[in-house]
Amino acid sequence: MTDLPPPTPEEESEFLAAEYALGLAEGENLTEARDRARRDSLFAGAVAAWQERLVAMTDAIAPVAPPARVKKALIKSLFPNIRVPFMQRLWVWQGLTFASLAMLAVLAMPMLRPDAPTIAGPIYGTQLTGTIDDLQVYAVLDPSRGGIAVTRTAGAPPTGRVLELWALLPDAAPVSLGLVPDDATHLKLPPEIAAQIDNLTLAISDEPPGGAPEGAPTGEIRAVGTVEEI
Amino acid sequence: MDREEIERLIARVALKDRAAFEELYDRVSAKLFGVCLRVLNKRAAAEDAMQDTFVKIWNNADRYQANGLSPMTWLITIARNTSIDRLRARKKGHQDIDTPGMELVATGPSPEQSAIAASEASKLTGCLDALDADRGAAIRGAYLDGETYADLAERFKVPLNTMRTWLRRGLISLRECMSQ
Numbered sequence: 001m002t003d004l005p006p007p008t009p010e011e012e013s014e015f016l017a018a019e020y021a022l023g024l025a026e027g028e029n030l031t032e033a034r035d036r037a038r039r040d041s042l043f044a045g046a047v048a049a050w051q052e053r054l055v056a057m058t059d060a061i062a063p064v065a066p067p068a069r070v071k072k073a074l075i076k077s078l079f080p081n082i083r084v085p086f087m088q089r090l091w092v093w094q095g096l097t098f099a100s101l102a103m104l105a106v107l108a109m110p111m112l113r114p115d116a117p118t119i120a121g122p123i124y125g126t127q128l129t130g131t132i133d134d135l136q137v138y139a140v141l142d143p144s145r146g147g148i149a150v151t152r153t154a155g156a157p158p159t160g161r162v163l164e165l166w167a168l169l170p171d172a173a174p175v176s177l178g179l180v181p182d183d184a185t186h187l188k189l190p191p192e193i194a195a196q197i198d199n200l201t202l203a204i205s206d207e208p209p210g211g212a213p214e215g216a217p218t219g220e221i222r223a224v225g226t227v228e229e230i
Numbered sequence: 231m232d233r234e235e236i237e238r239l240i241a242r243v244a245l246k247d248r249a250a251f252e253e254l255y256d257r258v259s260a261k262l263f264g265v266c267l268r269v270l271n272k273r274a275a276a277e278d279a280m281q282d283t284f285v286k287i288w289n290n291a292d293r294y295q296a297n298g299l300s301p302m303t304w305l306i307t308i309a310r311n312t313s314i315d316r317l318r319a320r321k322k323g324h325q326d327i328d329t330p331g332m333e334l335v336a337t338g339p340s341p342e343q344s345a346i347a348a349s350e351a352s353k354l355t356g357c358l359d360a361l362d363a364d365r366g367a368a369i370r371g372a373y374l375d376g377e378t379y380a381d382l383a384e385r386f387k388v389p390l391n392t393m394r395t396w397l398r399r400g401l402i403s404l405r406e407c408m409s410q
Binding site for chain 2 (some may be wrong): 011015022024043048051055056058059061065067070071
């Protein structure tokens with residue numbers, strides 16, 4: 001070993017780049033390599049070149065399809081609100097945890113009667129997201145029983161105003177469904193609206209106390225949501 | 231694997247294009263999972279490493295362009311380094327290996343350096359086999375099994391400094407062989 005000439009600085013540098021790419025650099029060497037890789041473009045180039053050389057060791061490694069749960073977990077961790085069909089409905093279920101309790105209280109009343117209907121129709125819901133501020137309201141609609149449970153989870157009407165819920169149907173004027181004075185409100189779903197529930201959009205406007213005087217919204221539309229079957 | 235296609239996807243991921251990210255995942259995850267499995271040898275650990283790998287890809291795709299690596303090298307190296315960090319994590323005092331393109335400055339004056347290295351890559355296996363057997367095994371052990379100098383010195387029953395000298399000679403011979 002003594003017959004070798006001492007390495008030149010270039011050789012040292014090259015070796016450090018290789019060690020760094022291999023993951024062998026430790027302690028002070030690692031600190032130096034890390035620092036130079038960030039600042040010294042020649043050194044960074046040498047590291048990249050070693051990475052290119054060494055990666056060929058993976059050529060012989062056969063691809064293995066990872067289980068689907070890896071992608072699911074990845075997507076879920078990176079994009080908590082991702083729009084895949086199942087996840088798209090998550091907010092509805094989050095809403096349900098609030099709204100359904102209130103809704104169930106209403107729906108359970110007739111169930112206590114001896115002739116209570118045992119089969120319920122489909123349940124619909126929507127999240128009304130604020131268009132102006134952070135107002136957030138969930139609505140759960142039960143067309144078979146003609147009820148709407150409205151839960152406000154964020155936001156509030158402007159001072160001196162009240163929130164009013166509107167049914168929007170294609171080619172028709174907005175129909176008031178009632179005021180939403182509290183965090184949780186129960187409203188009636190008129191049969192003529194329930195009949196068109198597949199095309200229904202809900203909106204919330206701010207109105208003077210007592211609600212829109214002429215039966216049509218006068219204030220600003222503060223939140224909108226498209227109704228979907230849950 | 232079509233290099234331009236993967237580069238195009240990474241560029242879109244850099245712009246936080248989710249659809250491109252999922253497409254990139256579908257295109258390369260099997261190769262990367264193979265690498266994670268090879269290093270970690272356990273499915274559960276490899277699955278975790280895969281998830282970490284793709285989180286890094288998502289977060290650092292904007293830094294890929296500058297580092298001059300071929301796209302598959304960048305992706306595989308992230309998977310390999312992430313897996314080795316996991317493998318070593320149990321060991322006391324372990325310092326994480328850095329991942330390319332996150333720490334490397336733009337390769338600047340010699341971007342062809344890594345391109346040349348890439349074209350040499352097909353010679354790697356032959357050149358590793360041409361090395362003194364122990365040196366070849368030490369380089370493979372470091373790259374694929376995350377063996378440290380201490381691990382290698384123990385395996386080959388030589389002092390640590392000797393191990394380092396061995397490896398240095400091995401790497402010099404390897405580079406010479408690959409550039410021929």
